[in-house]
Amino acid sequence: MGNILETKDLTIRLGGHTAVDGVSIAIQEKHFKAIIGPNGAGKTTFFNLLSGQLSPTKGSIMLKGEDITSLSPTNRTRKGVGRSFQITNVFPNLTVLENVRLAVQSQAGIRYQMLRHFSRFDSVVKKAEDHLKLVLLDSKAGSLACNLSHGEKRKLEIAMLLALETEILLLDEPTAGMSVEEVPAIVEVIKNIKLRGERTIVLIEHKMDMIMELSDSIMVLFNGQLLADGPPDEIVKNETVQSAYLGGLYNEFTA
Amino acid sequence: MGKRYQLSTLVMIIAGIVLLAVPYINDSRSFLILMTQIFIFAVFAMSYDILIGFTGIVSFGHAMFFGIGAYATGIILDRFEPTVPTLLISIAAGILLAAVVSFIVGLLTLRLKSHYYAMLTLAFSGLFLVAAEKWRTLTMGNDGFTFRVPDILKDRMDYYFICLVVMFIVYFLLKRITQSPFGKVMVAIRENEQRVESLGFQVLYYKIIASVIAGVIASISGSLYVLSLRFANTSVFSMDTTLDALLMTIIGGVGTLVGPMLGAGLIEFAHHWLTELAKEHPIFERWLIFFGILYILVVMFFPAGIIGTIHGWGRKRILQRKSVKEQKSPAG
Amino acid sequence: MSSLLEVNQIETYIGQYHILQGVSFQAQKGEVTVLLGRNGAGKTTTLRSIMGMTPASKGEIKYKGVEISKLPTYKTSNLGIGFVPEDQGIFGELTVEENIKVAMKKVDDETNSRLEWILALFPDLKKFWKKPGGLLSGGQKQMLSIARAYVNENDLLLIDEPSKGLAPVIVEKVMESIQEMKKKTTIILVEQNFIMASAIGDKFFIIDDGRTVHSGEMKSLKEDEEMKRKYLGIA
Amino acid sequence: MELIMNLSINGLATGMLIFLLAAGLTLIFGLMDVLNFAHGGLFAWGAYSGVWVYSTTGSFVLAIGGAILTGLVLGFITEKLIIQPVYGNHIQQILITLGLMLVLSELLKVVWGPNQISAKTPSYLSGSWELGDVIIIKYRLFIIIMGLLVFGIVQFILKKTKIGLVVRAGVLNKEMVEALGINIKRVFLWVFMCGSAMAALGGVLLAPYSGVIHAEMGMEFAILAFVVVVIGGMGSFPGSLFAAMLVGLAGSFMAYYVPDLSLAVNMLLMAVVLIFKPKGLFAIKG
Amino acid sequence: SDDASGDGKKEGGSKSKEPIKIGVLASLSGALESYGKQTKQGFELGLDYATDGKMEVDGRKIQVVYEDTETKPEVAVQKATKLLEEDNVDFLVGSSSSGDTLAVLPLAEEYEKVMIVEPAVADSITGSEFNKYIFRTARNSSQDAVAGAAAIAKKGVKIATLAPDYSFGRDGVAAFKEAAEKLGADVVLEEYADPAATDFTSNLQKIIDEKPDYLFVIWAGANSPWNQIADMKIQEKGIKISTGAPDIAALSTMEPLVGMEGFTVYYNDLPKNKINDWLVSEHKKRYNGEVPDLFTPGGMSAAIAIVDALKKTKGDADADKLIKTMEGMSFETPKGKMTFRKEDHQALQSMYAIKLEKKDGVPYPVPVLIRELTPEETAPPIRN
Ligand SMILES: Nc1ncnc2c1ncn2[C@@H]1O[C@H](COP(=O)(O)OP(=O)(O)OP(=O)(O)O)[C@@H](O)[C@H]1O
Ligand SMILES: Nc1ncnc2c1ncn2[C@@H]1O[C@H](COP(=O)(O)OP(=O)(O)OP(=O)(O)O)[C@@H](O)[C@H]1O
Ligand SMILES: [Mg+2]
Ligand SMILES: [Mg+2]
DSSP: OOEEEEEEEEEEEETTEEEEEEEEEEEETTOEEEEEOSTTSSHHHHHHHHHTSSOOSEEEEEETTEEOTTOOHHHHHHHTEEEOOSSOOOOTTSBHHHHHHHHHHHHTTOOSOOSSOGGGOHHHHHHHHHHHHHTTOGGGTTSBGGGSOHHHHHHHHHHHHHHHTOSEEEEESTTTTOOTTTHHHHHHHHHHHHHHTOOEEEEEOSOHHHHHHHOSEEEEEETTEEEEEEOHHHHHHOHHIIIIIITTHHHHHHO | OHHHHHHHHHHHHHHHHHHHHHHHHOOOHHHHHHHHHHHHHHHHHHHHHIIIIIIOOOOSOTHHHHHHHHHHHHHHHHHSOOOHHHHHHHHHHHHHHHHHHHHHHHHHTTTOOHHHHHHHHHHHHHHHHHHHHHOHHHHOTTTOEEOOOOGGGTSHHHHHHHHHHHHHHHHHHHHHHHHSHHHHHHHHHHHOHHHHHHTTOOHHHHHHHHHHHHHHHHHHHHHHHHHHHTEEOGGGGSHHHHHHHHHHHHHHOTTOSHHHHHHHHHHHHHHHHHHHHHHHOGGGTTHHHHHHHHHHHHHHHOTTOHHHHHHHHHHHHHHHHHHHHTOOOOOO | OOEEEEEEEEEEEETTEEEEEEEEEEEETTOEEEEEOOTTSSHHHHHHHHHTSSOOSEEEEEETTEEOTTSOHHHHHHTTEEEEOTTTTOOTTSBHHHHHHHHOSOOSHHHHHHHHHHHHHOHHHHHTTTSBGGGSOHHHHHHHHHHHHHSSOOSEEEEEOTTTTOOHHHHHHHHHHHHHHTTTOEEEEEOSOHHHHHHHOSEEEEEETTEEEEEEEHHHHHHOHHHIIIIIOOO | OHHHHHHHHHHHHHHHHHHHHHHHHIIIIIITOOOOTTHHHHHHHHHHHHHHHHHHHOOHHHHHHHHHHHHHHHHHHHIIIIIGGGTTOHHHHHHHHHHHHHHHHHHHHHHHOSSOEEOOOOGGGOSEEEETTEEEEHHHHHHHHHHHHHHHHHHHHHHHSSHHHHHHHHHHOHHHHHHTTOOHHHHHHHHHHHHHHHHHHHHHHHHHHHSEEOTTHHHHHHHHHHHHHHHHOTTOHHHHHHHHHHHHHHHHHHHHHOGGGGGGHHHHHHHHHHHHSTTOTTOOOO | OHHHHHSOSTTTTSSSSOOEEEEEEEOOSSTTHHHHHHHHHHHHHHHHHHTTTSOEETTEEEEEEEEEOTTOHHHHHHHHHHHHHTSOOSEEEOOSSHHHHHHHHHHHHHHTOEEEEOSOOOGGGTTTTOOTTEEEOSOOHHHHHHHHHHHHOOTTOEEEEEEESSHHHHHHHHHHHHHHHHTTOEEEEEEEEOTTOSOOHHHHHHHHHHOOSEEEEOOOSSSOSHHHHHHTTTTTTTOEEEEEEOOHHHHTTOGGGTTOEEEESOOTTSOOSHHHHHHHHHHHHHTTTOOOOTTHHHHHHHHHHHHHHHHHTTTOOOHHHHHHHHTTOEEEETTEEEEEOTTTOBEEOOEEEEEEEOOTTOSSOEEEEEEEEOTTTTOOOOOO
16 A cells, blocks of 8 residues: 655744644555644644645645645645644534535535525435434534534534545544543544544544554654654653653553 | 525515515505615625625625626616617626626635725725716716616616516525525635635635625616616715615625615615605604614614524524424424 | 532523533532533533623522622632633734733732743743744643633632643643642632543532532542443443 | 925825824724724714814813813713624624714704804914925924824823733633633723724814814714724724825825826725735734 | 696686695705705795795695705605605706706606706706706806806916816816806916815915916815915915805805905895895894805795796696796896796806905805806806
8 A cells, every 4th residue: 555645844934933844754545643742743733734724834745646735725625635623613603514514515526506405415414414423413413513512512523524535534633622421432433434444544632542542653743843653552662752742641541 | 494495485475476566556656766776775785795694705895896887887878879788788798897896806805804805895996986986078977977778667667677576586596596505605604714615615716706796796786776767976886885785784684685685675664764754853854863773773673683683583493492392403 | 628619509591591400519628629521511611600601590609608600700700710711712813921911910929920830830831922822732722721820819710621632741730730729729620531630639520411410529439430430431 | 305395294294183083993993893983973073072162162272172071971872882782793883883873973963053164273273384385384283293192192001001902802802801800891991982082082183174074074084094994904003103194195195296096095005005915014913 | 737727817726726836856964964955945935935925826826845865866866756756746946966966857857847956066967968847046067167267367367276076176177267268367277186185285285386376266065175275375475266155154164265356156145136135134034043045045046936937827837838938037036137048948147256354243254245247247158
């Protein structure tokens, strides 16, 4: 299997601060990669570069060998790079179902259809409902997104990403603020996608147990730079990672 | 949603039939003119609703498209024989020009956000106003000029029907557009532009298309407007014209389409009624005060506009019923 | 020890939704009280009801023996109650410095020394002192939000999911800081990270469907596998 | 040279006058983000009440005081009754403030009649000095000084206190500011009242400048004030000052050198600035 | 109504004779409110005067309906249609703005009713947009211009003009220039300012540089250039100012121009005739001591014209008959004799060359007569 996503010397300076600094990685197709690193290490910024929200000062991004560095977020999504957001980013005054439906609509390529009524697109609604079930949010389908609790919004965020059915899924702290009770369910969802073996997944998380359980490899960002990239066991043993990122708490996880 | 959609269509059809019958019940010309005026402004306000209500773009210069239609029709009919082909050409000319201008203006939404965009549109329409003032050989400046219309438009009753039909066509067309997948994306842009982008939609295209739709329809309403007056002057480009659309849309309820129509009716009727009162009762001599109070009261009692607020009540009831029955929510 | 805060059967509506349907708990002076519960249970709403942001329509909230459930938010705050909201509540267009400046109720040595202490705890904030808050990373925003509540001397601090989005080392720092704060300040904590909650909590209350359904000593909960499975889904 | 001097001085004076009109709006629209279409009404009320006080007492100082008082009182009533329910909702703001604008300008006619009213310049401020071919009109010099004074005071207050900060924070997240122990309602009320008072001050100072006031004067100048606030960069006082100067000077020089474009000068200026600087000249927000 | 008017002289205006209805369009609210009110008051007084308070002509009652155009063309059209359709008026009168009036002109033609234009000034009303139903008692821009020129233009006199940059100003200057040049003067500079301008430096500077003998100002509306004209010492520099004296409210802003020579359409003590005496005293009586203003006599003239015409047709309001009667008709007004010119139905009328003077007890500068400009002297060119 080849590399689906590659970055070469990816660098971005934001207001004098080098948020991502010369990161070169290659992610294999169908691979599950986790990104960890201290707060402000540049993980989200790295995602923003991959998904096109930001464009790099230097370096390039290749999707299946094609240079996508200068493509807009829209076009990258269409080419198969989908993402969820760390700060919940939904359509506040639309219902939960409508939120997901938009993603399904985009996935189905229904974009400039102006003259047919929406209700004609049954399959779209059906699909949206399925995705909501997947993330345990079907009971809230009719609520406005702004009326959801924080954890519920996180689930909606994931449902919207899944609905895009992109080849690559970029997940930015999907379970932050989700209740202990429900994290396993979401982990399950992600795991199932992984097991189906159709998608490449990149995950940012601070929950080490989850990372250890899911990932094929972990890359560590530190001050914008790539500190390490390797299999999970190796990474957790890395001393810098232990002292500067994991700290003492980690022992409790593994214990 | 599906149900409400059908219900609203039904209501509209009934309203349409009633309005078609009106001239046979009350054929007072000035009443017909008032109604015609309402239909024309309803079209204009609906075009504005596409921007403010569905795409979330606030423009302070919508009069520019109204004016483009008005002048295109006025000037061409004034310069050439007032025949039906000339008339159609004149309307088409307005549409074409409005499309081009609204395309350019729409492009600028790329760079400018919210207030800044609103003010830029104000600047553009201001420039059109100055141009109309200055190009006196064509426009006669703010005194304006009168012109002749094709004979088929002479009869006020026929013109009433024409405007009524145009209003309904525009309504159903826009309704369809806003209920289509395209329309759903427009609404999403209003809610969260950046998120729409990362879902794989080209936001700019949507905004430009919305801007062009709004511009073209505004231009049509401008054409209808001068045809009803047989007179054109610079007031079509004025800030007041934009404000009229803004007021009608907001009073009726943004993002509802029916709202702007209702708003147009309400404003015109309130206006008519207050000025009538002003003649009879001296306290209404300063009737504009009551007009101002009307706006204030609408905001107080119908915060989402009249239709918007009523929809809200409906929605609340539905939700309450749902939560009582603990049903799974059907499609929103 | 007496209760600094007593919440008694409060009920809260948001719009027409009946969100809280009887939440009761007490926070003892000098302790950390933890509110637990699944998503949408009503934890955040409980804190917001205490702050007067979504006022409770029934029940009573007594702070130092005084009923505060009808007070406007700013008055509640000025009684010495600090609040770290769930969504961080950062003023995106204001710099880090300005975010903290808005929060400072006094400008004196005491406050300044607290500020220094916090900045030492979260050096990132100092590093991005002049940067608009909206541009911070998720974790940095969380730090800023905590720092903003810490600069003032509070008797009671309401913290909504502070560990969310923080790197494990920082979570540790936050825990340490809460331990430190505990000496002077009573804390009510909403937390999903059970490790953290159990490490620093004294008492716990579980909220479910807008009601308090269980409470007890944190120590006992740690051992009570049955309870954990039933309400928290932790095996 | 004299020509340039004359055009510059008068352009600056006009600019300063515009700044005075826009200063209140910089607070209300720029900082508090309220689309206040009734600003012109407050401004006209300042002018009328000031001119009335001047004509009854003969004291221009009292006239200024009277106008400011009118502004404060109207600001108080307006904020409490009209603005408070609609913070954060631009659409409602447009409608309700347009309604208020109608009420305010019609009430002017109820009180002072529909005719235009002439406004006199106090004797110690009327007339002009001639330095060679350069003509310096006393009242315009006075306007420049008043403008600088207002700018100085407001800038001082905003810099030295955290009011500016609190207002900006309050616009972004009102609830959070309250949770930090600030009575944001009262802060907004005060700032709105100050903005209204400044509008009224602008009005009374404009009156002798143009020599005549009329009930419709508000809307005309309010649009100009909006232009200044936006091209200066929302909420920036130095920005408003600079933009006002720009508008004044551009008007003065364009009218001399390119008279054909003079009608369009404000709109052209705004279009050009916004196309090249989409957030105005002195954007303070990120 | 045609049949009704034919017979029964003796029945004396009761049942069998339908009333004459007149619809008056005026700006009764908005920016031109005060003009509209003057027209209205003048019209009421005029009917009283012309019918000796009986409000009837040849046995037919006169009914008047006033409508507010709000200075908006679409409202004007709406209201005019209402007057023509619902009230079945026999005459239209109005309106305060040229735009409103122009918008209504085609309706007069469509409904074949005589319309008396008062006080809109645009030349095009009796020029390019003219139709035979239109008569105008108001003076037009050209008459203003001719009067203005007559007051100052002589062979070799150099004149600069300053006017607002819109139809009113542009038309006015064009007409003035033609008239002034006919009298041998030279219009050396035309300056136009933004009608909303507060600063006139650049215009005045150019005028100063040009050193004309006169500065002729055409100005109407809100703000005014007078203060700055004084401040920039135009008069001290040897440039005499001339302009049309406006209504009383605006006169009070012209303090700086005391001594200026110009013209006016009307000021209450200028015309010396019985009708004006009646107007002034009656106006004072009715409106607590106020004197009639700029457009009051216009309203009155319109009323007198209608009544006179009806008297001549014996109460017949048929438009064709009326037009025939009114073309070339002369009638007495507060401004002396007016005559509807046959060709374009413009009323030729006296204007007044005046000088602004300060008078004790009057809070504004008062126009004092230099000489009356006869109707023939101020006759404008025919342009329809
Ligand atoms: N638009 C921007 N302008 C300036 N600086 C920025 C911008 N976006 C991010 N940064 C800075 O870049 C750094 C990296 O931010 P990023 O959000 O990528 O961190 P992160 O690794 O995702 O952290 P966290 O785990 O806290 O979410 C931070 O210091 C942040 O302040
Ligand atoms: N503005 C609102 N309108 C309607 N319902 C709301 C609103 N805000 C919250 N809710 C609902 O109230 C319930 C409780 O919300 P709350 O935010 O208190 O939950 P929480 O316990 O903090 O959950 P989380 O762990 O996800 O943050 C949720 O079901 C939510 O959908
Ligand atoms: Mg991040
Ligand atoms: Mg919560």
